[in-house]
Amino acid sequence: MASNYWFEEDLERVIESFNPTSFFGLPASMFNSKGDLRYCNTEPLKLTRGHWDYFTPFKGWIRCGLDIDKFGNSGAQWLACDGAAGEWAVGFHGLRRDVLEVLKRIAFEGFKVFQGKYSEWGAKSKDIGPNASSFQEKICGQGIFLTPQLKYLTDNIENCRLMKPIQYNKYYYIDVALQCRIQPKKIRVPECASNQYYIINNPIYARPYGILVRFMTEAEAITIFADNNYNLEPVIPFVEQDVTPVN
Template sequence: MATNNWVENDLERVIQSFNPANFFGLPSYLFDKKGDLRYCNEEPIKLIRGKWDYYTPFRGWIRYGLNIDKFGSSGAHWLACDGAAGEWAVGFHGIRRDVLEVMKSIAFEGFKVFQGSHSEWGTTSVDIGQNASIFNQKTCGKGVFLTPKIKHLTENIEHCRLTKPIQYNKSYYVETALQCRIHPKKIRVPECSKNEYYVVNDPTYVRPYGILIHFLTEVQAKSILDDNNFNLAPAIPFVK
């Protein structure tokens, strides 16, 4: 019991001293404490944003708010939480390779359509989402991948976890994801994803508004790193 209390107290000390700007090597003006949130719910809570379901993070996850001024002062409606006109959906984006470098790229340049190897998953799958009739192409095509459930990033099948733990200090690692708003009319749902993932072809319709952090012990992190191949692309079996 004493050992557990020490671990909990030590982790709390680490959390209280954690500075996301310093850790990610980003300027402090990119953050906004008004968006900070420490999740206390034991299980994800189902909510609706932009007429799309999403499931909140849960205990263990901490959100560090981002400065949204770069999206313009006229865009407040996209962050609505009451079903108002102009409200955008919510999705999570995991980073599984080169975490610090990718985070910096997104912070300064925004999301990009991934063009590297292993970028074909889901792109040729038929769109089965509620927006399918809006698009000329039946298949989803390339874009930014997101999910309405953060668990889909951390509990992915086939040893292909979509968040990679990176070392913070001698005792702890962190895994990270971006919490984003998504234009609800730009979301595509690949048939092969079992409704677990979205594709947004144009990255300008994905707006990050928070960095999510989850602290892991060294033992937890090394177990994840040993059990997953972070060089693989997301692998979800096709469902007819």
């Protein structure tokens, strides 16, 4: 009991003293404390934004609010939480490789469609989402991957967890994800993803407004590393599609 008490007290101190500007190496101007949040709910809460459901982070996660002024003066309708017209959906983007470097690139340059070795992941899958008829192409195509539930980033899927813990100090590691608003009419749902993931073809329709952080012990991180091969291509349930890519 005493050791657990020490852990909880120390973790509380670590969380309270966490400085995202210093740790992530980002300018203070990129953050806005109005968006800071510490989640206390023990289980994810199902909410709806932009007529799309998502599940909130839960106890253990904190959110460091990001400055949203760079997205322009649109009355912040896209950031609404009351179902008003113009409200955007919520999705989470996991960071799996070169976490700090990738986070900095997104912070300074915004999301970009990955053109590397695994850029075809889900791209050739049929769009089965409610927006499918509004797109000329029947397959999803390349884009930014987001999920409505953090568990799809943290669960071990075929030894290929979609977030990689990074070391914070001698005793703790952290998971890092981006919480985003996404234009609901631009969401594509690949059939191979079993409604677990979305694709946004154009990065301008995915706006990160918070960095999510979850602390864990070194022992927990070591277990994650042992159970996952971070050299593997990300895996989601795949169903073979008889489709011809649209040029």
